[in-house]
Amino acid sequence: MNLRVVDNKATHTPHKRNPGYPLDLDWVERVRMNRSALERRAGSIGARRTVKKDYQLAWLLKAITLIDLTTLNSDDTEGRVERLCAKARHPLRQDILDRLDVGNLRILPGAVCVYHPFVKTAVNALEGTGIPVAAVSTAFPHGLAPIETKLKEIEYSVADGAKEIDIVIERGMVLRGDWQALYDQVKAFRKACGDAHIKTILGTGELATQTNIAKASLVCMLAGADFIKTSTGKEKVNANLVTSLTMIRMIRWFAEETGIEIGYKPAGGIAHTKDALNYMALMKEELGTHWLQPHLFRFGASSLLTDIERQLEHGLTGHYSADYRQPMV
C-alpha cells in the first residue's frame, strides 16, 4: 500500500555553488522565529516519522555517508588522526557489509575533519579514497584572532590540501547586531577558501535566541557560505533539533529566493542512531529527500559511527552488540 499522498519529486539538477549575494538588511530584519512553535515541530518529528527494519538499515548506511568524522581535541596527534582516517576508509566491518549485501554502495563518511596541523596527515592517510579533508579554521573554536591571522590560517589549510574549511564566526558580531561586519568577514573567508567549500560555524549555543541564529544563518549565506553549521562542539549547548529547524528553514527560504541550495551541518552531541534518524527525518520533511546527500547535509560527529555500527549489527543479528566489538573510531 502506498502510504504517501505524494511521491518525492527527485530533482537531480547539478549542484550550483553559492555565488554570494549583497547584504540585504531588509531581509535580515524580516526574519521571524517563534521559539515555542519551533520546539513543538522539532519535538514531534521523532514521533511523526520513524523508519523500521530494512528501511532503518538503509537510512543508517546513508547516515554514515553524511558523517564528518571528526577529531578536534587539544591532545590530537598524527597517530590519532591516522587512526581516524583508517576508520574512515573502513567505516563498517566487512562482515556487516557482506551480510547487508551492499558492497557495491559507496559507504564512506562525508569528510574527515581535523585541526590545521593534521590536514596533511589526513590528506595522505585518505589518499585514493575520495574522502575530502575538512579543516576547522579561523581561530576555532572562539574565532577571536586578528582577521589577517584567520585568513592566513585558511590559506595554509587549503594549501595543505583541505577541500572544506569550517570557519567560526565571531559571536559578538551577532549579539551586537553588526551584520555588516559579519558579512564582510565571512565574505573575506569565502574568498580565501577559493575552491574549497566553506562551512560557517555559528556557535548557536552562544547566540542567545532563535532569531539571532536565523539572522546569522542568513547573513552567512548571503556572504557565500556553502554550508551553515551549528556548533564547534565546545559550546555549552551543541546542536539540537530546534536550532536545526531554525537554520534549515532559513536554508529553505534562501533557496526559495535565490535558487541556491545551502548545506546544513549539525555538530556536537549527536551520538545516537535515533538522533541521526530524527535529523534526517527533519531534513527530509522540511527540505526534501534531495537534501539528504553529502553535499547538502553532514553530521559533525565521531562516536555516532560506532552507535550506527552497533545498530546495524543488531538489525542483522537480532541481538545487541557492544561498542568494543566495533573497530574504534
Next chain:
Amino acid sequence: MNKIAQIFQSLDYGPAPEGPEQANAWLDSHSRKFGHFIDGVWTKPGKTFSSDNPANGESLAQISDGTAEDVNAAVKAARAAFKPWSALSGYERGKYLYAIARAIQKHSRLFAVLETMDNGKPIRESRDVDIPLVARHFYHHAGWAQHLAREFPDAVPYGVCGQIIPWNFPLLMLAWKIAPALAAGNTVVLKPAEFTSLTALLFAEICERVGLPRGVVNIVTGEGDTGAAIVNHPDIDKIAFTGSTEVGKIIRAATAGTGKGLSLELGGKSPYLVFEDADIDSAIEGLVDAIWFNQGQVCCAGSRLLVQESIEERFITKLKTRMASLRVGDPLDKSIDIGALVAPVQVERIRDLMKKGVAEGAEVYEPDGQLPARGCFLKPALVTKVSPANTLVAEEVFGPVLVAMSFRTPEEAVALANNTKYGLAATIWSENINLALDIAPKIKAGVVWINGTNNFDAAVGFGGYKESGFGREGGREGMSSYLKPAWEKDLKPAPVAKAVAAKPANPLDASHLDQTAKMYIGGKQARPDSGYSRPVLGPKGDLIGEVGDGNRKDIRNAVEAARAALGWSTTAAHSRAQILYFLAENLDYRRDEFAARIKAQTGEDGAKEVALSVERLFAFAGWADKYDGAVHNPPLRAVAAAMVEPLGVMGIVAPAALPLLGSVALIAPALAMGNTVVLVPSSQSPLSMTDLYQVMETSDVPAGVVNIVTGDSVALAKTLAEHDGVDALWFAGSADASTMVEKASITNLKQTWTSRGLNYDLSDRRFEGDYFLAKATQVKNVWIPYGA
C-alpha cells in the same frame, strides 16, 4: 539491486506498524460482543450493531444498542450510588480518580491502539495526545475532588449526570465528562458515540478493576435513540453533551423547563489568523496541527484560514508545498499524519459539501498521489476563491478541508473571524505581542491560541461562545459546571401575584397628570411602536399611571441600541464601577420619591426596597473590577490567561414583584460585567424602572447600555428569546413561560437563566455575589506561549 540498496537511494520511510495484537486479545476476551456496564456489572448483550475499523472496514466487535430499559436501569443504579458516593470525603473520591489515572497510564498503549482501530486516528495522536490528556484529566480532577469543599463552599453536586459524547476523541471526551462529574460527587450514565464505543467499554473495565463503587459510572452504548432516552429521562439532573450544534439544539429544546443542568460543547468553524509579522513557516506547521489533526474531525479545528493580503501569495504557495508531504494512510502506522475518517457516511458528507462549495465557485487544491484502495480516507484539501457566503466557509465540514481567505487590516481580520454563528476557538499568529493581545479579546471564542494551536489541558477551561455551546470543561469553570448552589434545592414556588381588577373607570382618566412614562431606548425616551399604552394599577386597582405597550419592534429597536452600545464591554471596569456607584448615589438622593412610587404600585413599604437597591448597586459596582480571571500554568512554557468576558447583549425580564429591586438586582451584575441590557421591568409595576431612566441619564450611563421596554413580560420575553442578536436571556416568571423561553432560545443557543416559577427572593444577600456574576460572564482562555 537489493532492497536495502534501493531504499538507500530513495530514502522512503517504509511501513512502521504498531501491533494490534493486545487490543485484539482484549476484544477476544470479550468474545467481541459487549453488553452495557450498569451497576458495576456487564449486562448480557442485547440487540447489537457492529463497530468497524474505518481504516479497513472490518468489524471489530458487536455493540449493544441501548434501550429505554437499559437507560432506566443505568439511571436507577446511578441514583442509588449517588448518596454514598457524594457522601464520601473529597479525599476518598480523589483517590478513586487517582487510581483511574494510574490504571490508564499503565494500559496506555492498549487504550491508544484500541482507539486508533476503532476511530481511525493516527496512532501517533492517540498515543501522544489523546491518552496522555486522559490520564492528565483524571489526575487533575483527583485534586479538585479533595479541594472541593474549600474551593466551592456552598455547592453541591447535581446528582445523576447523563453524558453523551462524540466519536472524534472517544476516550478523551469521556474523561472530560466523567472526571469532573465524579470529582464533584455526581454519578454518571454515559453514552459513547455509536461509531466508537470500545475505549469507553475498556474504561468501564478499568473502573471495575480499581474497585470504583458500583453504579457510580454506568456506560450504556447505543445510537441516537439511546441518547434521547438519556436526555429525556426524568431522573437525570444534568445533561452534558458534546457533538453537533444541530443535536445540541434538540437537547436544549428537550430539556427546556425541566430544570436539568445543561452544558453543551458543540460545533465550530474556528478562524486561524496569520498576520504579516508572523513566523510564517511555523504558522503553516501550526495549520497541520489545526486542520489535519485527527483528519480535521475536531470541533475546534482551525478550519478558516485568514491570512493578511501582503503575505497571502507566499503563504498559500508554502502551504501547498507543506500539504504535499503529509502522509495519509494506515492509522496504525507510526509515520502517518492523516488516518481514516470515522465512517463512510462522514466521507460522503464531506464530499457532498465539497461539491457544493465548488459549484458555488470554490477552487480546491489536493496534493497528487494515491489514497489507500479501501478505508475511509480523504486527501488534505485547501479551498480558495471563497467568500464568507460559500457553504464551505459557513458550514462546519468536520474533515481535512481548509478554507482560505485574506484580510487587509486587523479590524477586518476580527470582522471576518467573527463572521460566523460559531465561537469555539481561534488562532492568532503574530510576533507582535501588542497586536496579538489586541486581537484576542475581540474574537468571540472560548479559546484563543496565540502562536500555537490545539493546545489542551485539564487546568484550562475549554468551551464555546455563541452557537458553539455553553459551559466549560477543564479548570475551575469546568468543575463549576458539575456543581450547583446548595440552596437551590430548597426553593419554593413563587407566590402567584394576585391580579388586581381595575376599578371600573374611564381608562383615559389617569389619576395623575403626567404619568405617560415612555420606554427608554438608545439613551432616548421612546414612544411605543404600537401607539398603545398599558394602565398601571395600584394595589387596590386604582389607575396610577400608564406605560407604553411594547411590542416586537420596540424589542428590535432596543436590541439594535444595545448592540450599538457594546463598547461598554471594553470600558474600564473601574469606569463601569464609577457609573454604577454614581447611579446608586443618585437613586439614594431621590429615595423618598422612589419609595413612594413603590408604595403606590404595591402597597408595600418602599423605603426598604430602595435602600436594598442602592446597596445592591454598590455591591456590583464593587464587583466590577474584582470578579476577574486567572492565569493558569499548563504543562507547556506558556501562560493561559482565563479572561472573564461579558456575554454581550442580555435580555432581562424582571419578576413581577419588587418593582425596583427586582430589576436592579438583575441588571446590576449584568452591567458590572460589561453587558448591555434590554430590560423588561415588572409588567405589573413598571413605573419604578421608567422613573429610573431619568436617574440613569444623570448618572453618565452611556446611551444604549440599558434599554427599557415596558409591556407584557411573556410576550416580550418570547421576542427576546428568539432574537439572534440577544446573547443571553434572564427570565423571572412562571414555569410555563420559563419553558417557553428556554425552548425559544435555541435559534442562537443563547444562554438562559429562568426562575421556573420558583421563589428566587432577590432581596436575599446571596444574590449580591457570584451567582449572577457567573451567569453574566463567560470565560475565554487565551494561550500565550513564550520564549525568546
